[in-house]
Amino acid sequence: MIFVKTMRKLDLFEKGQQEIAAIAKVMSHPARIAILQFLAATPTCISGDISDFLPLSRTTVSQHLKDLKHAGLIKGEVEGLKIKYCLNKKGIEKMKQLFGDLLEEITPEEEKNCS
Amino acid sequence: MIFVKTMRKLDLFEKGQQEIAAIAKVMSHPARIAILQFLAATPTCISGDISDFLPLSRTTVSQHLKDLKHAGLIKGEVEGLKIKYCLNKKGIEKMKQLFGDLLEEITPEEEKNCS
DNA sequence: TTCTAATGACGCAAACATACGACATAGACT
DNA sequence: AGTCTATGTCGTATGTTTGCGTCATTAGAA
DSSP states (O other): OOOOTTOOOGGGSOHHHHHHHHHHHHTSSHHHHHHHHHHHHOTTOOOTTHHHHSSSOHHHHHHHHHHHHHTTSEEEEEETTEEEEEEOHHHHHHHHHHHHHHHHHTOOOGGGOOO | OOOOTTOOOGGGSOHHHHHHHHHHHHTSSHHHHHHHHHHHHOTTOOOTTHHHHSSSOHHHHHHHHHHHHHTTSEEEEEETTEEEEEEOHHHHHHHHHHHHHHHHHTOOOGGGOOO
């Protein structure tokens, strides 16, 4: 493997670090947060009225949905012409555990503080 | 405010969504995760042997440290020529709470699942 | 069959992130 | 003063993300 100066070096890190970074990246845009919240709050797993709900074009929302789906945080289910989206319990749980473990690991103990 | 086609629309979202997205963005690179873990594991808040520890150039690590500092997750303290870095308890706690609240909010209840 | 509506895929332009070498600075040590 | 060392800043090349318009597809309606 040849590394050019500007090549990303993500894979030089540990698998756990890569995993949490990947899931954090998905959460790093307010639109995707908003989509997750919308799906959590909407009892009937309604499809792309998500586009109407967000201040973004339908195309852009579709893109964000793809990212969320790819990360395993949501699921899509065809229902005639429309598509029902909803949270993927398994993916959300996974994320919860990843973040939980990390946050526990990096909780500072008082005596280690510099100032 | 004029929006060109390609302008980011981050500020069209709610403040809470922006906050969590911003903190998630900081966590979205394995190098920064690794730095936080290193600081948590190193009792003596050691400075830039972080660069030696990571498979990145000193300049790049410095950049990541700046990002973490800017996000309030770490602190730097000058000590003669060297600089002691360590976790910022307050920032870590804040992140913990933000993620905790969100994860609780988007926890799917069984009956809402599509499939 | 033909029309319409919901959606994803493709491709572009602007903005942003990553990585690094080269330079600048500032403390410590002759 | 000069020199070395630890560090940050700047510029720059390349890669990635965001946002959207346009197109193709597919399911239902007429």
